[in-house]
Amino acid sequence: MPIDQSVTTAAISVRELSFAWASGETVLDRCTLSVPKGEFWMLLGTNGSGKSTLLRLLAGLLKPKSGDIEISDRVGFVFQNPDHQLVMPTVGADIAFGLVSEKLSYIETLHRVKESLSAVNLSQMLRRPIYALSGGQKQRVAIAGAIARHAEVLLLDEPTALLDGENQTDLVASVRELVKQKNLTALWVTHRLNELDYADGAFLLERGQVIDKGDPMRLKQVLLDRS
Ligand SMILES: Nc1ncnc2c1ncn2[C@@H]1O[C@H](COP(=O)(O)OP(=O)(O)O)[C@@H](O)[C@H]1O
Ligand SMILES: [Mg+2]
Incomplete structure (x- = not known):
């Protein structure tokens, strides 16, 4: 059987994923996305658009209402505040x-x-x-x-939100390097548009749906034009 070299394997694959809180508030509404293995993708969207909920669903910390999640490898989660994680x-x-x-x-x-x-x-x-560690070291x-x-799939929820400029760029650059060196896959939530310079691709989430995706530089421009 011929092997099509252009087909990339998805490390994270989400199809028609929906989630609602007990209050009835729908957070994810038939959300669909996939991240190719070995790539570093970012997830952008305004506060409350469902980014953290999506990451928690991917990590198996919440149960979807409907839809499918497939993750090829073991997942590692990195929270915004390392003091919530280091024990x-x-x-x-x-x-x-x-x-x-x-x-x-x-x-x-x-x-x-x-x-x-x-x-x-x-x-x-x-x-x-x-x-005795800095925020970036934590x-x-x-x-x-x-x-x-x-873990070969890293889910990082605004890991630079509490870091200053230098620690921020150090962290994003080193995660990119790590992903490439070890052939990991990462999905990184951020508000900081300069971090898109390090991404292979990005998703824009709005009201629980991916409304745009692809080239990080194009998405950076879309978001700059909006602000
Ligand atoms: N534990 C929770 N219980 C009820 N509602 C929540 C909970 N966590 C978040 N939400 C609500 O879900 C929506 C999406 O939140 P979230 O996924 O944290 O957004 P983002 O990370 O994009 O800012 C928001 O309206 C938020 O208020
Ligand atoms: Mg969040």
Whole structure:
């Protein structure tokens, strides 16, 4: 059978996904999108358009009302506020804690922790207390936690919202590099249009539907024209 090289595999595939809160408020309304494996896509939309709800549905934290979600690999989630995610006193302990359910040996756990810290350029921080890290470093630890669990699909919900300019560009550039280096797939929610420079593609969500998608530079212009 001939293989069509132009067909890319989707790592995240969402079809006609709908979700409503118990109050009856519809947040996602037959939302359809897909992210190709190995790519870094961004999700944009005004406050309340359903971005966080969509990410939580993708992570299996909420149950859809209808529609399909297919995700090819293990998911790692990164929240806006790393203090809601990092629970142990030190960097190494936090990443190791995330591996408890994997039932690894001590040596294997240490190997995974070190490997993941190296992937986010924090190799020197194994024993560093979490409180002594900058916001950007905390987000890198959260990402290392996902890498250590061998997550290949990263869902990041406004991970730069609490960071200053330099930490913001560092984080987005390093996530792009990580995605390319390790052939991961990432869906990154943001309000900051300059981050689109690092994306392979973007979706624009409005009232629970994808109303535009594709080239990030074109979408950046669409949003700049609106503001
Ligand atoms: N836990 C919740 N219970 C009820 N409504 C919620 C809850 N979380 C969010 N919402 C509502 O769902 C809508 C979409 O929210 P959200 O997905 O957080 O939007 P975004 O991340 O795009 O700002 C908003 O109207 C919000 O008020
Ligand atoms: Mg949100």
